[in-house]
Amino acid sequence: MPKTAVFSTSEIIPVPNDADGVSCDGGGGALGHPKVWYGFDGGTAVECSYCDRLFVKEHALGRYDGGS
Numbered sequence: 001m002p003k004t005a006v007f008s009t010s011e012i013i014p015v016p017n018d019a020d021g022v023s024c025d026g027g028g029g030a031l032g033h034p035k036v037w038y039g040f041d042g043g044t045a046v047e048c049s050y051c052d053r054l055f056v057k058e059h060a061l062g063r064y065d066g067g068s
């Protein structure tokens, strides 16, 4: 196993399949954080290290949402 696929996120954000990456600012307000950019780097999901949101490409949502 190259990487443990365990996420402690409470929110999954779908992103278009052709997206190269996502930007996240925590949604603003009290839960906000400095805007950061994450690249998928060939993967299907990336977790924000600030707010624990998990960004998942639409075609891969089934792996993360209700897959257990």
Ligand SMILES: [Zn+2]
Residues within 6 Å of the ligand: 024, 025, 026, 033, 048, 049, 050, 051, 052, 053
């Ligand atoms: Zn975030």
